[in-house]
Amino acid sequence: xxxxxxxxxxxxxxxxxxxxxxxxxxxxxxxxxxxxxxxxxxxxxxxxxxxxxxxxxxxxxxxxxxxxxxxxxxxxxxxxxxxxxxxxxxxxxxxxxxxxxxxxxxxxxxxxxxxxxxxxxxxxxxxxxxxxxxxxxxxxxxxxxxxxxxxxxxxxxxxxxxxxxxxxxxxxxxxxxxxxxxxxxxxxxxxxxxxxxxxxxxxxxxxxxxxxxxxxxxxxxxxxxxxxxxxxxxxxxxxxxxxxxxxxxxxxxxxx
Amino acid sequence: xxxxxxxxxxxxxxxxxxxxxxxxxxxxxxxxxxxxxxxxxxxxxxxxxxxxxxxxxxxxxxxxxxxxxxxxxxxxxxxxxxxxxxxxxxxxxxxxxxxxxxxxxxxxxxxxxxxxxxxxxxxxxxxxxxxxxxxxxxxxxxxxxxxxxxxxxxxxxxxxxxxxxxxxxxxxxxxxxxxxxxxxxxxxxxxxxxxxxxxxxxxxxxxxxxxxxxxxxxxxxxxxxxxxxxxxxxxxxxxxxxxxxxxxxxxxxxxxxxxxxxxxxxxxxxxxxxxxxxxxxxxxxxxxxxxxxxxxxxxxxxxxxxxxxxxxxxxxxxxxxxxxxxxxxxxxxxxxxxxxxxxxxxxxxxxxxxxxxxxxxxxxxxxxxxxxxxxxxxxxxxxxxxxxxxxxxxxxxxxxxxxxxx
Numbered sequence: 147x148x149x150x151x152x153x154x155x156x157x158x159x160x161x162x163x164x165x166x167x168x169x170x171x172x173x174x175x176x177x178x179x180x181x182x183x184x185x186x187x188x189x190x191x192x193x194x195x196x197x198x199x200x201x202x203x204x205x206x207x208x209x210x211x212x213x214x215x216x217x218x219x220x221x222x223x224x225x226x227x228x229x230x231x232x233x234x235x236x237x238x239x240x241x242x243x244x245x246x247x248x249x250x251x252x253x254x255x256x257x258x259x260x261x262x263x264x265x266x267x268x269x270x271x272x273x274x275x276x277x278x279x280x281x282x283x284x285x286x287x288x289x290x291x292x293x294x295x296x297x298x299x300x301x302x303x304x305x306x307x308x309x310x311x312x313x314x315x316x317x318x319x320x321x322x323x324x325x326x327x328x329x330x331x332x333x334x335x336x337x338x339x340x341x342x343x344x345x346x347x348x349x350x351x352x353x354x355x356x357x358x359x360x361x362x363x364x365x366x367x368x369x370x371x372x373x374x375x376x377x378x379x380x381x382x383x384x385x386x387x388x389x390x391x392x393x394x395x396x397x398x399x400x401x402x
Numbered sequence: 403x404x405x406x407x408x409x410x411x412x413x414x415x416x417x418x419x420x421x422x423x424x425x426x427x428x429x430x431x432x433x434x435x436x437x438x439x440x441x442x443x444x445x446x447x448x449x450x451x452x453x454x455x456x457x458x459x460x461x462x463x464x465x466x467x468x469x470x471x472x473x474x475x476x477x478x479x480x481x482x483x484x485x486x487x488x489x490x491x492x493x494x495x496x497x498x499x500x501x502x503x504x505x506x507x508x509x510x511x512x513x514x515x516x517x518x519x520x521x522x523x524x525x526x527x528x529x530x531x532x533x534x535x536x537x538x539x540x541x542x543x544x545x546x547x548x549x550x551x552x553x554x555x556x557x558x559x560x561x562x563x564x565x566x567x568x569x570x571x572x573x574x575x576x577x578x579x580x581x582x583x584x585x586x587x588x589x590x591x592x593x594x595x596x597x598x599x600x601x602x603x604x605x606x607x608x609x610x611x612x613x614x615x616x617x618x619x620x621x622x623x624x625x626x627x628x629x630x631x632x633x634x635x636x637x638x639x640x641x642x643x644x645x646x647x648x649x650x651x652x653x654x655x656x657x658x659x660x661x662x663x664x665x666x667x668x669x670x671x672x673x674x675x676x677x678x679x680x681x682x683x684x685x686x687x688x689x690x691x692x693x694x695x696x697x698x699x700x701x702x703x704x705x706x707x708x709x710x711x712x713x714x715x716x717x718x719x720x721x722x723x724x725x726x727x728x729x730x731x732x733x734x735x736x737x738x739x740x741x742x743x744x745x746x747x748x749x750x751x752x753x754x755x756x757x758x759x760x761x762x763x764x765x766x767x768x769x770x771x772x773x774x775x776x777x778x779x780x781x782x783x784x785x786x787x788x789x790x791x792x793x794x795x796x797x798x799x800x801x802x803x804x805x806x807x808x
Contacts, residue, residue: 214771220764261587261761271584271591271756272723274763312779315765318589318726322765328776330765387768387775 193365193401196234196247196288202374202395204228204255206278207388210379220274221257228255228278228391234286236401244289249305251282251338261317272318278389280311280376282338290366299346301368309338309376311389334378334386342372344399366401429469429561431549436461436566441516442745448568449542450516451744455534455572459516465549467507467561475551475560477505479512481519485548486565488557499548501526507551519547520570534572541602542571542744571744575600577686577700577751578720578738585756587763588726590711590736592754596720602743603716608724609704610711611697613733613755686752693755695735700752704739716740728758 203225208217230253238246254277261274284307292298314331315322322330347367348355358364374395380386435447441459445451450459467477482499484490490499502518520543521533529536546565553560578594585591592608685701688694697707704710714722728734734757737750765776 208768208773209771212768212771212773214767216764216767216771216773220767257764259764261763263585264760264762270586270759270761272586272589272761272763273591274761274765276764314779315763317761317763317765318586318591318723320726322763324766324769324776326769328769329778330763330768330776331779332776333779334775385774387773 191363196401198232198399200230200395200397203393204391221259228253247286249284249286253280275316278313282309283307293346299349301344305340310335311378334389336377338376340374344368344370363402368399431561431563432466433563434464436463450570452572452746461514464511476554477507477551479503480548486562497524538573542569574746574748575740575742581751581754583754583756587761589724590756591723593721604743605741607739608712610709610736611695613735614696616694688752693753698737730758733757
């Protein structure tokens with residue numbers, strides 16, 4: 147029998163006496179929300195998945211390996227942003243460590259600018275665009291032992307997997323073409339990895355967290371910051387557009 | 403004997419009752435939904451627009467009247483609100499009805515001209531096409547048709563149908579203003595100020611033509627029979643606008659009757675201009691006075707020969723590109739007309755000119771810098787050989803580690 151179990155057993159009579167002496171105050175929810183419960187594994191519903199909504203800077207490394215800087219010359223250096231979503235299926239819980247999960251993610255970003263006249267380089271009225279849709283399959287490790295056992299509301303995590311991104315470019319209303327007629331669209335692939343930390347929002351209002359769990363099955367809610375590296379360069383292939391990025395992503399996550 | 407007395411008394415009571423009743427008993431009017439002729443089919447059956455009015459769309463209603471007895475009264479169809487009330491039909495101070503047609507209870511079908519359904523309240527005579535320029539509020543208007551049979555002595559209703567509600571919008575929306583155009587690749591990129599106060603805009607239509615001399619136009623001028631001749635160039639090279647195009651009509655109802663002569667030789671004044679905005683008399687301003695076209699005339703409907711060079715949704719739009727169908731290094735004029743939710747297309751805005759030219763977009767710049775990617779989503783480029791070896795090595799290492807753990 148573990149030390150913790152022995153402690154619980156020892157406390158059992160005292161707890162029983164306490165409940166016996168209390169008036170009819172039960173834990174639960176009323177029209178004002180949850181009440182009476184302590185946050186802990188015993189009051190939680192089963193946790194099986196995590197969902198993220200993500201937002202962050204995205205700076206594709208298109209110009210790497212080229213003789214010029216077509217991306218920077220066309221779209222400039224201003225920050226552009228990506229939004230996305232991710233879903234993880236938390237298949238495995240390792241006691242006193244955290245969860246292991248396969249995850250699938252999707253994002254989208256768009257770059258646009260006025261194209262330049264071929265003759266004199268001045269800006270024209272035609273808008274040239276590059277759309278990027280990165281996707282990935284990753285394994286996710288979330289070490290929630292810190293929040294569960296040490297009661298510090300932080301969860302570090304890491305992701306590693308395979309990324310695949312679609313991209314397409316247009317000039318005005320038409321799909322862009324090269325001088326030899328090749329269509330400006332394709333797919334890129336490579337590794338995708340990320341490191342991040344989540345802040346457990348449940349600590350801000352534990353009663354509310356209990357209510358959310360009881361009513362909707364949401365176990366935990368977080369905000370997170372993550373260093374995200376989709377390395378979508380075709381493993382170095384010259385025939386793949388390097389739409390990989392390396393940037394910070396912020397978001398909110400729910401575990402249900 | 404007692405039975406006989408009761409019978410006589412009953413008959414007397416019935417006779418008294420009949421003599422106290424009005425001349426005709428109240429009847430029942432049963433109406434079927436109409437079938438339309440000369441009306442576009444892409445809108446609900448009870449929603450009509452300016453073109454329907456100008457084309458003379460006609461609704462055919464079938465009906466059945468019962469319970470009127472031998473004297474059928476007067477059968478009329480009224481348009482408006484509350485027309486079952488004789489007060490609203492009889493030109494009182496609060497008239498809210500117009501008489502559409504006088505019918506016959508001996509028939510079972512009646513044809514109603516849409517023009518008569520939208521004429522001004524208080525009108526009882528046929529108005530014809532002029533009704534299409536009846537001053538209206540902006541946007542969709544609502545009326546109902548009332549099929550009424552009334553006593554010609556006291557105008558009291560003997561039978562009325564359930565009102566047949568319909569909507570219409572016979573005022574084309576005004577064009578946008580402050581039109582500007584930037585040159586693009588085989589296209590012009592426009593910016594403009596949307597018309598204000600319009601709540602039911604649907605699309606903006608772009609019309610293009612080669613830049614050229616303006617046609618000889620006269621607002622409110624004489625009828626364009628003779629035609630002063632062809633000046634300017636037109637896109638299709640068919641010559642210039644013929645005729646002195648006359649916009650006949652005064653304030654509040656300018657119906658263009660002159661039109662686009664497509665033949666340079668005669669200057670025939672063309673087909674009757676159909677639409678105008680029914681009351682808008684100011685001519686939209688062209689910001690650059692040197693921008694003219696022999697085909698596109700601000701304040702008039704698009705003429706024959708104008709290139710329909712694109713459409714964009716009107717919702718929150720104040721800019722848009724034409725379709726990339728123009729020829730580079732050629733000077734074009736562009737104008738914009740507005741379409742509302744009733745599919746009314748208004749007159750042209752002021753003009754803007756530009757010369758499309760070849761541009762270098764991102765992808766072309768990328769390929770010029772040595773980039774080789776592209777060709778389609780399904781094109782596959784194999785990984786760099788070193789990366790393949792590295793990946794294979796990592797895989798083998800993982801397998802070996804796994805076997806050792808077992």
